[in-house]
Amino acid sequence: MTQTKKATEKSMRAIALDRFGGPETLKVQTVPTPEAGADEILIHVESAGVGAWDPFEREGGFVEVLGITPKFPYVLGTDGAGTVAAVGKNVKELKEGDRVYAAELGNPKGGFYAQYAVVNADNASLIPSGLSMDQAAVLPSDGLTALKGLEDVLRLQPDESVMIFGASGGIGHLAVQLAKRLGARVFAVASGEDGVDFVKRLGADAAVDGRSDNVLDVAREFATDGIDAALVTAGGEATDRALSAIRLDGRVAYPNGVMPQPKAPHRVSLDAYDGEGGREAIDRLNELIEAGPFEVHLHRVFPLEQAAAAHAALEEHHLGKIALSVG
Numbered sequence: 001m002t003q004t005k006k007a008t009e010k011s012m013r014a015i016a017l018d019r020f021g022g023p024e025t026l027k028v029q030t031v032p033t034p035e036a037g038a039d040e041i042l043i044h045v046e047s048a049g050v051g052a053w054d055p056f057e058r059e060g061g062f063v064e065v066l067g068i069t070p071k072f073p074y075v076l077g078t079d080g081a082g083t084v085a086a087v088g089k090n091v092k093e094l095k096e097g098d099r100v101y102a103a104e105l106g107n108p109k110g111g112f113y114a115q116y117a118v119v120n121a122d123n124a125s126l127i128p129s130g131l132s133m134d135q136a137a138v139l140p141s142d143g144l145t146a147l148k149g150l151e152d153v154l155r156l157q158p159d160e161s162v163m164i165f166g167a168s169g170g171i172g173h174l175a176v177q178l179a180k181r182l183g184a185r186v187f188a189v190a191s192g193e194d195g196v197d198f199v200k201r202l203g204a205d206a207a208v209d210g211r212s213d214n215v216l217d218v219a220r221e222f223a224t225d226g227i228d229a230a231l232v233t234a235g236g237e238a239t240d241r242a243l244s245a246i247r248l249d250g251r252v253a254y255p256n257g258v259m260p261q262p263k264a265p266h267r268v269s270l271d272a273y274d275g276e277g278g279r280e281a282i283d284r285l286n287e288l289i290e291a292g293p294f295e296v297h298l299h300r301v302f303p304l305e306q307a308a309a310a311h312a313a314l315e316e317h318h319l320g321k322i323a324l325s326v327g
């Protein structure tokens with residue numbers, strides 16, 4: 001393994017937990033720098049994505065669900081971007097100095113809320129052209145989840161119509177653009193008037209505020225015989241009502257974690273799934289993103305030290321994603 005001078009530093013600054021719990025557990029600490037194994041890369045992190053699921057991980061939810069025995073201090077952060085500082089001996093596709101982004105859930109070597117992170121090289125990729133470090137940092141989990149939902153689970157065909165419910169959120173705003181790239185007609189159910197303006201700007205063919213009571217009227221105008229498929233990223237009564245706009249024998253998909261779980265109407269299929277990384281999936285995501293203008297929207301970028309404020313901001317209405325600048 002080759003190591004840059006910086007990467008040979010034995011310790012680094014991180015937001016690390018001594019126990020699972022509330023936002024008060026997010027503390028700046030000095031922790032050991034992780035080391036890359038043969039199939040891994042060490043990333044000098046510039047920006048970390050803040051996932052909608054990070055508070056759940058902070059509270060200990062993931063280790064329970066995934067059956068992992070946690071090691072403390074525990075560094076959060078599934079998504080991030082930075083520069084390759086070292087590569088393991090089996091890694092061929094990436095080299096020191098490359099600008100990369102990556103996602104790894106429940107990473108035993110620690111997450112991206114830190115100056116350095118180690119990931120399997122197959123979960124990392126060069127940053128698509130046109131994206132900043134902060135944009136790349138928030139992209140991977142939600143981008144891969146949006147794309148898997150549309151292409152693999154819903155098997156969306158060109159010229160089909162698709163409802164994106166939660167369209168102004170993390171997965172949603174990426175799904176609107178990816179569905180357009182796949183040739184679909186997009187009906188976006190966004191949050192608030194600002195959300196509606198946002199998704200129209202991103203290319204949605206029709207958009208409505210999912211918190212208003214005219215979703216079904218607008219949906220019927222959009223597709224008189226019903227909408228072919230739906231990708232759902234927020235659950236509740238409004239969701240289940242909106243799904244009655246899906247046609248007979250239509251399809252609904254949602255990533256695990258959406259609560260309450262959506263209910264599909266009679267003769268509409270309903271699939272829960274998990275986003276997935278890996279070389280092929282990331283390459284496909286990059287290919288679609290680079291095929292034209294693409295916006296990864298940052299609501300706010302907080303300094304690493306303000307991770308607790310970033311978690312609080314997740315709970316408030318916002319468009320797109322939140323990042324932590326590690327610097």
Ligand SMILES: NC(=O)c1ccc[n+]([C@@H]2O[C@H](COP(=O)([O-])OP(=O)(O)OC[C@H]3O[C@@H](n4cnc5c(N)ncnc54)[C@H](OP(=O)(O)O)[C@@H]3O)[C@@H](O)[C@H]2O)c1
Pocket residue numbers: 051052053141142145165166167168169170171172189190191192209210211233234235238239255256257258259273274275276316317318319320
């Ligand atoms: N299983 C997996 O692989 C996987 C991967 C990634 C994410 N997830 C899960 O998927 C879910 C979505 O993730 P995300 O990153 O997209 O979260 P997010 O950014 O919070 O997106 C959800 C969006 O839905 C909006 N919304 C809520 N109620 C609405 C309504 N009635 N009408 C219209 N919009 C509404 C929210 O708006 P406001 O801002 O106004 O609340 C928010 O923009 C989370 O539960 C996450 O944990 C699972």
